Amino acid sequence: xxxxxxxxxxxxxxxAALSGTVVSVCAALLGVSLVLKRFSMIGDGLSHIGFGAxxxxxxxxxxxxxxxxPAVVVSAFLLLRISQNSTVRGDAAIxxxxxxxxxxxxxxxxLKSGINIDISSYLFGSILAMRLEDVVLSLALCAAVLILxxxxxxxxxxITFDETFCAATGIKTSxxxxxxxxxxxxxxxxxxxxxxxxxxxxxxxxxxxxxxRICRRFLTVTLCAGAVSAACFFIGLVLSYAYSLPTGASxxxxxxxxxxxxxxxxxxxxxx
Amino acid sequence: xxxxxxxDASFSYEGTAAVKELNFSLLQGDYLCIVxxxxxxxxxxxxxxxxLKAPSSGSLSFxxxxxxxxxxxxxxxxxxxxxxxxxxxxxVLSGRLASLGLKxxxxxxxxxxxxxxxxxxxxxxxxxxxxxxxxxxxxxxxLLARSLCAAKRxxxxxxxxxxxxxxxxxxxxxxxxDINQNMGxxxxxxxxxxxxxxxxxxxxxxxxxxxxxxxxxxxxxxSFFRDMEAKANEADS
Numbered sequence: 001x002x003x004x005x006x007x008x009x010x011x012x013x014x015x016a017a018l019s020g021t022v023v024s025v026c027a028a029l030l031g032v033s034l035v036l037k038r039f040s041m042i043g044d045g046l047s048h049i050g051f052g053a054x055x056x057x058x059x060x061x062x063x064x065x066x067x068x069x070p071a072v073v074v075s076a077f078l079l080l081r082i083s084q085n086s087t088v089r090g091d092a093a094i095x096x097x098x099x100x101x102x103x104x105x106x107x108x109x110x111l112k113s114g115i116n117i118d119i120s121s122y123l124f125g126s127i128l129a130m131r132l133e134d135v136v137l138s139l140a141l142c143a144a145v146l147i148l149x150x151x152x153x154x155x156x157x158x159i160t161f162d163e164t165f166c167a168a169t170g171i172k173t174s175x176x177x178x179x180x181x182x183x184x185x186x187x188x189x190x191x192x193x194x195x196x197x198x199x200x201x202x203x204x205x206x207x208x209x210x211x212x213r214i215c216r217r218f219l220t221v222t223l224c225a226g227a228v229s230a231a232c233f234f235i236g237l238v239l240s241y242a243y244s245l246p247t248g249a250s251x252x253x254x255x256x257x258x259x260x261x262x263x264x265x266x267x268x269x270x271x272x
Numbered sequence: 273x274x275x276x277x278x279x280d281a282s283f284s285y286e287g288t289a290a291v292k293e294l295n296f297s298l299l300q301g302d303y304l305c306i307v308x309x310x311x312x313x314x315x316x317x318x319x320x321x322x323x324l325k326a327p328s329s330g331s332l333s334f335x336x337x338x339x340x341x342x343x344x345x346x347x348x349x350x351x352x353x354x355x356x357x358x359x360x361x362x363x364v365l366s367g368r369l370a371s372l373g374l375k376x377x378x379x380x381x382x383x384x385x386x387x388x389x390x391x392x393x394x395x396x397x398x399x400x401x402x403x404x405x406x407x408x409x410x411x412x413x414x415l416l417a418r419s420l421c422a423a424k425r426x427x428x429x430x431x432x433x434x435x436x437x438x439x440x441x442x443x444x445x446x447x448x449x450d451i452n453q454n455m456g457x458x459x460x461x462x463x464x465x466x467x468x469x470x471x472x473x474x475x476x477x478x479x480x481x482x483x484x485x486x487x488x489x490x491x492x493x494x495s496f497f498r499d500m501e502a503k504a505n506e507a508d509s
Binding site: 166216 | 340404
């Protein structure tokens with residue numbers, strides 16, 4: 001407890017804890033839908049594209065968030081279209097696009113600075129990256145994600161469960177898929193600098209899978225994923241402070257631990 | 273009353289006709305079975321009837337009184353549904369999606385409709401069970417209950433009996449008969465099972481990438497066998 005009080009006496013850590021927790025919750029909520037629709041790869045692809053956009057923005061001395069949000073949103077629509085059209089080719093196309101974006105980002109950074117000092121913090125994240133304006137932006141956007149998620153909850157469930165059925169009853173499914181892609185893109189850009197481009201997609205995938213080990217209803221899976229994600233982020237942050245570990249990696253491993261714990265609990269519950 | 277009138281229609285994928293020479297009409301209260309081999313264009317035609325695919329030539333005219341919101345659809349089970357974490361109630365209630373419109377939440381009326389369809393199909397006791405723990409027959413009932421939540425006039429089913437054993441299939445046919453006769457809902461069903469189609473359906477549409485037969489099921493056997501005989505005679509001579 002003393003540790004936590006001490007932690008929050010550093011303003012940058014308090015900022016990181018606040019925005020990190022809300023971003024984790026948003027990522028987990030969207031993740032439930034993405035994982036169930038077999039779109040997990042989109043989260044991964046988007047984070048690589050986000051890295052490329054962020055690096056190019058830095059090289060051009062442009063505002064990182066202002067450039068990467070539109071770039072990632074546009075890519076999200078593209079990736080969604082690719083993976084809907086075909087399954088096997090879509091998979092390969094996402095891998096191709098994401099590695100190309102990663103490579104473009106690495107080149108942009110090294111051309112600019114000569115020596116690639118910043119790459120590691122982009123790839124694996126840094127809590128020092130969160131400035132006050134970033135925190136305000138993440139809070140505002142996360143509030144938007146949460147409100148849209150609650151308003152569209154029933155439609156998102158129906159579309160996640162059975163898109164053809166929804167289309168047949170006259171629902172504009174492509175519109176709602178775009179809403180999911182749009183919100184995912186924003187969440188990834190916001191979380192990326194703290195968690196790192198290579199690790200941010202874990203926030204989308206892990207909590208959903210963890211919650212599915214023990215929850216049987218969509219509503220409980222969603223709520224549980226949000227709660228697990230927030231808790232894992234917070235524990236990961238405290239551990240990284242206490243033992244001077246990288247934050248992003250700590251959060252991912254706490255998520256893995258939670259997954260294993262829930263999987264075990266699910267097994268025991270199933271056996272009982 | 274004519275719900276759907278199909279005239280000289282064909283449907284194609286990338287320029288190749290999947291099914292052509294379609295001429296039939298669907299009247300209020302009909303029970304139409306679409307039969308044919310795999311790849312004969314049955315599911316493609318169903319997409320057309322759902323207005324998810326436009327005909328490449330000819331026309332489909334829908335009665336003005338038949339809005340998309342009155343149509344229930346029971347698709348084949350999607351691969352991601354087998355392990356989907358959702359309760360039976362959540363799935364059935366989602367059939368009321370069309371009546372949701374711009375509202376974010378379901379009304380008491382929607383919940384009532386879901387509950388009464390659960391009861392109709394005898395799965396009320398499963399309401400809180402998880403969809404992924406159900407048997408094949410139970411899942412089909414859940415998906416039927418969901419499509420009934422949407423179907424006010426017309427119910428379209430795409431091979432609803434695949435994976436069901438004989439007993440479950442027979443029960444399912446009885447349910448459909450009841451829905452057709454007592455609730456006055458028009459039924460269009462894609463099926464492999466010609467014997468049951470003849471027994472339960474009022475009309476048969478036989479496709480082999482084009483329309484082979486359309487008419488009352490009572491006359492189907494006769495004309496189909498006549499065709500077969502003609503073909504056999506042709507081969508002999």
